[in-house]
Amino acid sequence: MKNKFQKIRAEFLEKLKTVSDVGGLRELELQYLSRKGELSSLMHELKDLSVDMKKELGALANNIKNELETTFNEVKDQLDKLSVKNALVDITVPGVEPVHGHLNPITIIQREMEDIFSSLGFTIFDGPELESDYFNFTALNIPPFHPARDMQDTFYVDSKNQDGDLDLVMRTHTSPVQIRAMRKLGAPLKVVVPGRCFRNEATDARHEHTFYQFEGLVVGENINFANLKSLLELVGKKLFGPNTKLRMRPKFYPFVEPGNNGEYTCFLCNGQGCRVCKNTGWLEIVGGGLVHPDVLRAGGLDPEKYSGLAFGFGLTRLAMLKYGVTDVRLFNSGDLKFLEQF
Numbered sequence: 121m122k123n124k125f126q127k128i129r130a131e132f133l134e135k136l137k138t139v140s141d142v143g144g145l146r147e148l149e150l151q152y153l154s155r156k157g158e159l160s161s162l163m164h165e166l167k168d169l170s171v172d173m174k175k176e177l178g179a180l181a182n183n184i185k186n187e188l189e190t191t192f193n194e195v196k197d198q199l200d201k202l203s204v205k206n207a208l209v210d211i212t213v214p215g216v217e218p219v220h221g222h223l224n225p226i227t228i229i230q231r232e233m234e235d236i237f238s239s240l241g242f243t244i245f246d247g248p249e250l251e252s253d254y255f256n257f258t259a260l261n262i263p264p265f266h267p268a269r270d271m272q273d274t275f276y277v278d279s280k281n282q283d284g285d286l287d288l289v290m291r292t293h294t295s296p297v298q299i300r301a302m303r304k305l306g307a308p309l310k311v312v313v314p315g316r317c318f319r320n321e322a323t324d325a326r327h328e329h330t331f332y333q334f335e336g337l338v339v340g341e342n343i344n345f346a347n348l349k350s351l352l353e354l355v356g357k358k359l360f361g362p363n364t365k366l367r368m369r370p371k372f373y374p375f376v377e378p379g380n381n382g383e384y385t386c387f388l389c390n391g392q393g394c395r396v397c398k399n400t401g402w403l404e405i406v407g408g409g410l411v412h413p414d415v416l417r418a419g420g421l422d423p424e425k426y427s428g429l430a431f432g433f434g435l436t437r438l439a440m441l442k443y444g445v446t447d448v449r450l451f452n453s454g455d456l457k458f459l460e461q462f
């Protein structure tokens with residue numbers, strides 16, 4: 121048995137000399153030094169010996185065990201140091217700061233608008249981008265035969281309703297959410313709806329098939345045109361500064377009666393006239409009006425009892441004006457050279 125111990129010792133030390141990596145070390149440790157390794161197994165057999173033999177061989181076995189473990193750890197330390205030195209990564213080089221993402225300019229404007237309207241007690245309300253034909257058009261007083269549909273050609277999804285009509289469209293405006301909000305929240309209500317819209321456009325610097333709107337709806341008893349004007353005036357001052365003026369001119373939208381477009385003092389030239397406002401001193405930024413009774417009905421509300429006002433900002437247009445962007449297609453281009461400027 122004494123020889124067996126000596127043999128294990130010799131074998132182990134011989135093999136340790138040829139080990140060149142951590143993997144080899146681990147194999148050696150498993151084979152000889154682990155709990156089920158050769159040395160432990162042999163030491164286990166000591167229990168069957170006489171007391172004297174146990175004493176003698178036990179001491180020898182312990183000595184060998186200590187020697188092998190010490191030598192093993194020395195070699196392990198050397199290999200560890202070597203592997204750090206040889207590593208391809210120089211761990212003393214300072215780290216590279218990761219690139220931080222940031223908000224798209226349209227999102228920046230959207231949040232600014234949401235802050236303004238939240239401070240005025242509006243709820244931010246959301247609706248689907250893939251909308252039913254009914255919510256997008258018919259419920260907003262734009263029935264299938266109505267010429268207003270021509271102005272909002274969009275992408276129809278290949279799914280038909282019971283009558284064989286195409287009934288899903290990519291929404292052309294955020295206005296269908298007016299109907300959803302009235303049906304869900306009832307009256308009185310104050311909501312704003314930021315969101316992405318789609319139209320089948322021949323794209324150029326001023327036209328894009330995907331753009332963003334910011335819709336607003338107030339419904340209650342005795343809501344009137346003066347409420348609309350004062351609200352839009354206040355928002356204009358918050359957006360563009362305290363000297364901002366609003367002018368409203370009649371405009372046709374099928375879902376309001378009467379309808380208007382709203383122009384603010386050009387914030388680039390303070391109303392003096394510049395290239396962007398085409399020397400008029402005014403920028404057309406918001407459309408609005410009083411909610412058409414048919415739209416209130418489609419929202420499940422009684423137009424004899426309630427009236428409402430609605431308005432819509434072009435978020436994409438606001439971002440273009442604010443940042444002086446001359447080509448609308450840049451916003452969705454994914455071009456980092458453009459986006460990283462904001």
Ligand SMILES: [Zn+2]
Pocket residue numbers: 386387388389390391392393394395396397398399401402
């Ligand atoms: Zn101007």
